[in-house]
Amino acid sequence: MRRVAVIGVGQSKFGELWDASFRDIVLSAGIEAIEDAGLEGREIEALYVGNMSGGRFLSQEHIAALIADYAGLAELHIPCTRVEGADASGGLALRQAYLAVASGLHDIVIAAGAEKVTDIVDKAMEILASGVDREWEVFNGATLASLFAMMARLHMDMYGTRAEDLAMVSVKNHRNAVKNPKAQFRREISIDVALNSPYVAEPLRMFDCAPISDGAAAVILASEEVARKYTDTPVFISASSQATDYIALSSRKDFTRMDAVVFAAREAYRKAGIGARDIDVAEVHDSFTIAEIMAYEDLGFAEKGKGAELIREGVTEIDGDLPVNTSGGLKACGHAAGATGIRQAVEITLQLRGDAGERQVDAERGLALNIGGTGATAVVTIFSR
């Protein structure tokens, strides 16, 4: 396998983009990535796109061909493929693009992620919940939030994680988003506001839950040799790992841990030849605040049951030893389902290149964790300078 580098990144604004169509937002991300890489466009040999549910959000399937068309790639007739794994679709697309370059099949590949959800705003959360077991969870009354709430309840009872700890994750991510011009919610919130927001599914409140957003992101991957021709600051993908678990939470052994994350992380560290302590910055999948606390543990940043200590001690703050979700995370940058995994890769690349502007941290190695649903799919990607 060859070394693979990120040579260009782009991202649309995340949020409720009423004025923009699916095509508009994808194009803005794609053009930004192509310009960032200094490509002309026709060098691209393949496209992978993560999209969770074009069919339900837009009544539009065949998303990869549509994107290729509007990105001006149709006449190149290159292979374009949509990849789906609920809200891990972006992470999966990144991994497919990585494999295509690492294997030697292609030299330059674009990995994109895109979702347009606000065209049917009242059903968006229900569509996002199609990433869990519809027949045996949703049908029986569970919502996506309530499944994470049940994980949170157990984590609180077993390990002493408090509502305040969850709120602090939200406060941190909102604070980071202020410094991210592409973020959906660019305003600080106080811990009191978070703790007094209405319940969505007890013990989770409104500020524990990421929004569902419109957005798109794109990264351009190239082999090391080709990357050197385009950039002096390539960011390498040192490992890409993916794991799967039972789709229904109730089938798993431990509801306070995501085994798919544990397995994907272990494999990623092994491939990269590093340990959790070598990670300097991370983007994790905080679809709900409890998921960020669990990610600290499942990724090995904290011991099992001690995830909340990282947020209490400020370790994962932007000026801490291990900043997490410098972009604002899913909570405050926004969660555009299939775009999120690519959006995370954009943030880590910017951080490692030193292009993260006001939210820049000092980092040589970064990690992105993208999960689908309640963690039946997990993708862990490790990046290095």
Place this chain on the structure above:
Amino acid sequence: MLPRFWRKIKHRYNLIATKCENCGTYYYPPRNLCPKCRRKSRIVEVKLSGKGEVLSYSVVHEAPENMKDQKPYVVAMIKLDEGPVITSQLVCDCKEVRRGMRVKAAFRRCGEEGDAGIIYYCTKFVPE
């Protein structure tokens, strides 16, 4: 949702699980393949007692359209006495639910589907 729902109606109404006779594990929702034994699976259908205890729960305040008339309601992960864990609505006072609480299955109205307002029923749980 209706066709998928009716297909498993026997299992939903009567809490019919499957059991792998090779390793003795019960599965609900029913599985036709035991993940532990795979090709050695020997699956038979068994009726569950419908009794169990609450492992975790949540009070749902933001509900999907077809459940809105029921909110706030309790959803719980219930460990049945035979072993499998199921996610189900628990019909009780929102303040009454506790982890470890004993519960039993009951036949209840589940929701309405579509404009015609077809009412469908399913197994929920109530305090024992």
